[in-house]
Structures are given as C-alpha cells and as structure tokens.
Amino acid sequence: MISTPRPGEWAELDSGTGLGLEDVAPGTFNMTIQTDRYTCREYAQREREAIWMRVWQVVGRAEDLPNTGDWKKHDIGDQSFIIVRGKDGVLRGFVNACRHRGNALCITETGNAKRGFLCQYHLWSYNLEGKLRGVLREELAGQIDKADNSLLEVPVDTFAGFIFLNPDPQAVPLREYLGEEVYRLLEPYNIDQFTTVMDVKEAIDCNWKVVMDAFEEGYHINGIHPQLLAVLNINPKTARYQFFENHSVAVAPFEVQGAGPQKQVEGILALPETFPGTVAVIPRFQELIAPYQAENGDVDFPDGVTARALLQEATRDVLTGMGLDVSGLTDNQMSDNQGWVLFPNYFMTVRAGECHVVMSAPHPDGDPHHCIWHVASYMYLPEEFRDAVRAEPIVVEEPGSYKYFEALHQDYVQMPRQQKGLRNDRLDHMSLVKEEVVIAHFHSVIDRYMNKAQVNL
Incomplete structure (x- = not known):
C-alpha cells in the first residue's frame, strides 16, 4: 500500500523539498535594504496606498x-x-x-x-x-x-x-492571494479550532517593518536571547525554507542542548521553564524514557531511539489522547516550530497544538518611527476547556506596564533601539547575511508592490 505524503514532509532534511541556505543562490534576493523605508514619512504614505489599501x-x-x-x-x-x-x-x-x-x-x-x-x-x-x-x-x-x-x-x-479584510473592493479572493500551497500546508494543524490564550496590542517606538524583520530570523538569538542557548541547539545549516509569491515559511529542527542521551533528556525535562506549552507533554515523555532509565536515573538509548523522537511521540500521544486530530501532521511537526510570514504583517510560529503570532501595523499618526504591535498565542484544546482559558484582548496604554515573557520582552526592548540607529542620516542601507534570507524575501515583496504602484501613477 502506497502512503500519501503529508504536507509537512516538505521540511524533512533528507527527503523534503524545502531549500537549505546553500540552495539559495547569490542574487536570488536583494540583501541590501535601503533604510529610508523605515524612517521616511513620504515612503510611509506611499506604502499606505501601495500595500495597506491593497492587500489582505x-x-x-x-x-x-x-x-x-x-x-x-x-x-x-x-x-x-x-x-x-x-x-x-x-x-x-x-x-x-x-x-x-x-x-x-x-x-x-x-x-x-x-x-x-x-x-x-x-x-x-x-x-x-x-x-x-x-x-x-x-x-x-x-x-x-x-x-x-x-x-x-x-x-x-x-x-x-x-478573519482577513482587504480595503480594496476589487481585491482577488483570499484563497488566490494566499495561494493553494499555503492552504495545503497549514490546514492539517486545525488552527481554526485553536483558542486564544494571549492577545495584547501596544504602540511601540519603531517602524512596523522593524517588528517583522526581528521575527523573520534567528540570527539575533545569540545576542538578544542568550538564555535560549542553554536550551536550544541553533544550527542554521539544518534550516529549511519555502518561498512563495508573497509569503514564506522556514523551519529548523528542534534540538535541545547537550551531548548524549542523558543531557538530551535533562534538556527536555527543563523545557517548561522556557516553553510553557510543553508542560502537559512532560509526564508522558517521562513514561516513554522509563524503559531506558537505570535505577540511578541515567538514561541510555539503543540505536534508533532518541530523546527528540520520544518527545515527538509523547506530544502526539497527549494531543490524540485529548481527542484532538493531529493525524495530518508529521512527527517532526510535533516538535518543530514552522515560522510563517503572510504578507504584509503576519508572522506565526506553529507546531502541533499551539501557535504564536506577531503582527505589526503603521501607527495611526502616520509617523514611520511608531507602530502598533500585536502579539497573540493560541492553543489546540478540547472544546469543553476552551472557554475556561480563552483570553480577553488587552490594549496596553502605558509603555512598559505589560509584562511579556522573557524572550518577547527582550525583543520589545531591542526593536526601539534599532529604530534609533536607523534614524542616522549617514546610514543609508542595511546589509543582510544569508541567515536573514527570509527578511530579504519579505522586502522583495515590498519592493514589488511599491514599484507596481509607482508604475500605475
């Protein structure tokens, strides 16, 4: 019997169709980004007409x-x-x-x-x-x-x-704008059944694109999120990408720090301190490692068994045990967050059972040095539990008064700092490194919309 490939198999390291960094040829995207798009009020006004009044x-x-x-x-x-x-x-x-x-x-x-x-x-x-x-x-x-x-x-x-809205009454249908492949790849997560567990909006002192750029790469983790290095093994060479006309998706295999089975298990058991979404999975993970655990607690796995694979099995078992459908997802989607960019202002990391979304939009005052950022989290839960955990939206009026979790707070502090640097007149461009290829693709879409609007004037 021939099995039908699951949509998530595109990200498999050995057999998937995703691109690695080495597959993105030099010149595919412009890696030099002009800084006036972050600071110029006239550019922001043109963005309004070319992008915000034209896209879903x-x-x-x-x-x-x-x-x-x-x-x-x-x-x-x-x-x-x-x-x-x-x-x-x-x-x-x-x-x-x-x-x-x-x-x-x-x-x-x-x-x-x-x-x-x-x-x-x-x-x-x-x-x-x-x-x-x-x-x-x-x-x-x-x-x-x-x-x-x-x-x-x-x-x-x-x-x-x-809910998607397009201000343009002549807009193409949403499905055409997103593309059939985006629908096919995201539908198995059943995000339509997820429940909102965090929903926060706040004005922040940076351009809306600074927010998008910040979440489209992991190159800043060493500098801004050093605590994650104690938990995660960051390896850009294993990242995989897909680029669509307007959108993109990237994923890197989830690996905890530590050499050998014992250190890998210890890293996974410590995950709830940094990733609360893993709390429900840890008890089942401990059951799965028990057969490989000595009386003194040391763990040793035979060939073919890994801590990563057992974490994936535990995640599938827990979600399935709650009556949730994860049958359309691969084992890797049990553990690996896929980072989706839906143009113009939607970034989402998603894995089985949960997703986290960052959105940004120009500030209503039209000042390119300000924007509204919107952060939200969603979980896949049985229907009987959804009302109990559903979060009400929060609009933060006093800057700094809302306490984001550690990694998000670090980004919150960093983004205005970048905007201050971008104000310098002599800094006329940014130079991206290859790990920031998603940012380069994102700005190529901006350029296309802006150039098209210029031609139509």
Whole structure:
C-alpha cells in the first residue's frame, strides 16, 4: 500500500523539498535594504496606498464574533472598518461611515448590533447586510435612493480561524492571494479550532517593518536571547525554507542542548521553564524514557531511539489522547516550530497544538518611527476547556506596564533601539547575511508592490 505524503514532509532534511541556505543562490534576493523605508514619512504614505489599501490582512479571530450581530471595529491607519456577523452567519465588512454625512457608526472596539446599525447623528439605520433600512422623517427627506445608499462593503474572508479584510473592493479572493500551497500546508494543524490564550496590542517606538524583520530570523538569538542557548541547539545549516509569491515559511529542527542521551533528556525535562506549552507533554515523555532509565536515573538509548523522537511521540500521544486530530501532521511537526510570514504583517510560529503570532501595523499618526504591535498565542484544546482559558484582548496604554515573557520582552526592548540607529542620516542601507534570507524575501515583496504602484501613477 502506497502512503500519501503529508504536507509537512516538505521540511524533512533528507527527503523534503524545502531549500537549505546553500540552495539559495547569490542574487536570488536583494540583501541590501535601503533604510529610508523605515524612517521616511513620504515612503510611509506611499506604502499606505501601495500595500495597506491593497492587500489582505488579519483583523481578528472568527471566534471573537460568534453570534448574530457581533461586530468589531478595525482601523488601518486613518481608515476605519466594521466586521459583523449577519443573520445568515456570514461575516461581512463595511467602511465605518454612515452614507448620509459620513458619521462613524462604531466608536468602541466591539459590540453587538443584532437589530442593525444606527447612526447616532441623524438616526439613519442599516441592517446587518449593510442595506439602508430607515431614514429619519423619510417622507420629508426628498429623493433618497435606499438601494444606492447602502454601507460601502469591503471584502472579508476567513482562513485558519483568522478573519482577513482587504480595503480594496476589487481585491482577488483570499484563497488566490494566499495561494493553494499555503492552504495545503497549514490546514492539517486545525488552527481554526485553536483558542486564544494571549492577545495584547501596544504602540511601540519603531517602524512596523522593524517588528517583522526581528521575527523573520534567528540570527539575533545569540545576542538578544542568550538564555535560549542553554536550551536550544541553533544550527542554521539544518534550516529549511519555502518561498512563495508573497509569503514564506522556514523551519529548523528542534534540538535541545547537550551531548548524549542523558543531557538530551535533562534538556527536555527543563523545557517548561522556557516553553510553557510543553508542560502537559512532560509526564508522558517521562513514561516513554522509563524503559531506558537505570535505577540511578541515567538514561541510555539503543540505536534508533532518541530523546527528540520520544518527545515527538509523547506530544502526539497527549494531543490524540485529548481527542484532538493531529493525524495530518508529521512527527517532526510535533516538535518543530514552522515560522510563517503572510504578507504584509503576519508572522506565526506553529507546531502541533499551539501557535504564536506577531503582527505589526503603521501607527495611526502616520509617523514611520511608531507602530502598533500585536502579539497573540493560541492553543489546540478540547472544546469543553476552551472557554475556561480563552483570553480577553488587552490594549496596553502605558509603555512598559505589560509584562511579556522573557524572550518577547527582550525583543520589545531591542526593536526601539534599532529604530534609533536607523534614524542616522549617514546610514543609508542595511546589509543582510544569508541567515536573514527570509527578511530579504519579505522586502522583495515590498519592493514589488511599491514599484507596481509607482508604475500605475
């Protein structure tokens, strides 16, 4: 019987289709990045038109709007939109403006409008499909064509449980924008069934691309996250990549520090101190190593058995035992975080049972030295546990008041420091090393959108 390859097999070191660093030929991407794209207000304004008003971007989770009439407001720079769940269960998006005199319909972040939207200025009303339903003193209003004064609709769709919105009414479908391969590779994780366990937004003093760059490479781990070096074995030569038209994915095998079975096991048992998501797996891992453990606690494995493989087996056993479907994932996906970049501003690390997302967007004030960063974590849990752990969104008003976990805090401190350096006039470009090839690809997509907009002027 011939087995069907799993989507995750692309990342296998010996037989996968992913690229290694040595496979990315010199000149494939521009490794010299001009710094004015981080500091120039005029460049930021052109980005607004070329990218932010033209591409699909994540605006929330479908689970945030479970009921008829549930809505949320989403701002992109100075543009404001509403996403609402209709009576038919469909999510729709509209420009957040009454068609009468432009008054904003929704001021708060979320709410419920089961009976539709009512403009508080002159009491024009709209149903959940955006149709103009009522006009104050309609008999005296004159020639008001209700059909021609519906709310202005914008494309909205969902993938992996995330709500995507595109400000461009002529946008290609989301599936076409993301690409069939992105759908195929991500669907086995069942991210649409994950539950939000952290959701934090905060203004930060750096350009939105500084945030994206920071999470698109592991080259900074030695300098910014030295504590991880005591846990992880960082080997760029084993990393694998896939580059799509707009997006990319990279993965490096998860290896704990230490030579020999004993040190490997000790490293895995210490993982919960740095990676809390492993807490539930450790008891099963200890059961699996017990047959190879002497009375004094020393561990020795026969050929073909490794601590990594037992950690993967334990992860699959625990998730399957909770009734969760991980059958479409490879053993390596039990342990290895894949780093996904969905253009323009979505970075996600995902492995079986959990994912962590970083997003960034230009600050509404238009200053390229500021942005809004959004960090969130999601877990795959049985339905009966989801409500108990679901986190409410947090908007941090006072800089430094929210306590991120250690590695994330280190990035939080570092990114404004980079922006300060980028302000220097004589620093006109950055020079990337090969390990930063994902950053180079990301900026090649920016260049393509910016150049296309320039040609269309």
